[in-house]
Amino acid sequence: MAAILYKWLMVFVFAGFSPVHHPIFVSVTNIEHNAADKTLEISCKIFTDDFETTLRKLNNTKIDLLDDRLKPAMNTLVNNYIQKHLAIVVDGKPARMEFLGFEQQEEGITSYFEVKQLGNVRTLEIVNDLLYEYQPRQMGIVHVTVKGERKSSRLDNPDSKASFSF
Numbered sequence: 189m190a191a192i193l194y195k196w197l198m199v200f201v202f203a204g205f206s207p208v209h210h211p212i213f214v215s216v217t218n219i220e221h222n223a224a225d226k227t228l229e230i231s232c233k234i235f236t237d238d239f240e241t242t243l244r245k246l247n248n249t250k251i252d253l254l255d256d257r258l259k260p261a262m263n264t265l266v267n268n269y270i271q272k273h274l275a276i277v278v279d280g281k282p283a284r285m286e287f288l289g290f291e292q293q294e295e296g297i298t299s300y301f302e303v304k305q306l307g308n309v310r311t312l313e314i315v316n317d318l319l320y321e322y323q324p325r326q327m328g329i330v331h332v333t334v335k336g337e338r339k340s341s342r343l344d345n346p347d348s349k350a351s352f353s354f
Contacts, residue, residue: 213238213323217274217316221309221334228278228303230285232270233296234318242322243269253290253297266290266299270318277313278306309334310354314341317348 216233236253243251243265253262267287276283283303290299316328328343334354341350 213319213326214329215316215318215326216329217314217318217331219276219312219314219330219332221306223308223335226304226306228276228283228306228309230274230276230301230303231298232274232301232318233293233298235295236292236297237295238319238322239266239297242319245322254292263287263289266297270299270301273316273318273320275315276303278303279310312352312354314350314352315348316343316350317345320345320348 213235218229218231220229221227222229240251240253243253246269247265249261249265250258251262251265252258253266255262271285271287274285276285283306285301285303288300288302290297292298312332312334314330314332316330318328319326324345326345328348329340330343330350331338331340332352333339334352337354339352339354341352343350
């Protein structure tokens with residue numbers, strides 16, 4: 189716990205001396221197998237400012253993920269972007285992620301997806317290059333939980349693939 193608090197303290201200290209809003213560029217993707225519902229529950233958290241900047245560069249439209257009046261258009265952009273930059277293969281078969289929505293949490297946007305009709309999960313292959321085009325120092329943290337067992341991987345740009353076996 190102390191190590192986590194120290195890490196975040198250092199983030200805020202260095203942020204004051206950095207020309208950007210924060211000194212780290214990271215996305216965090218959580219994938220949890222819900223055996224009872226036979227689903228994968230997926231969430232992706234990305235710093236809001238980085239995500240908006242990336243979406244602005246890729247789309248010639250107004251981007252404001254926090255403006256409720258633009259929510260339908262932002263839902264489409266968020267879904268399309270993440271579907272293009274996050275792929276999941278379950279036991280050798282591509283998984284179809286269904287977009288459930290997104291919300292702001294602290295300084296980030298958390299988007300939610302679900303993969304339905306899954307039985308047992310033995311292997312997961314993840315391709316995650318979220319915001320790699322935005323920042324060469326971007327990294328992706330992937331946490332996967334299956335049968336109560338949690339495994340994690342850190343992907344540093346340009347590395348984008350992680351595999352998990354359970």
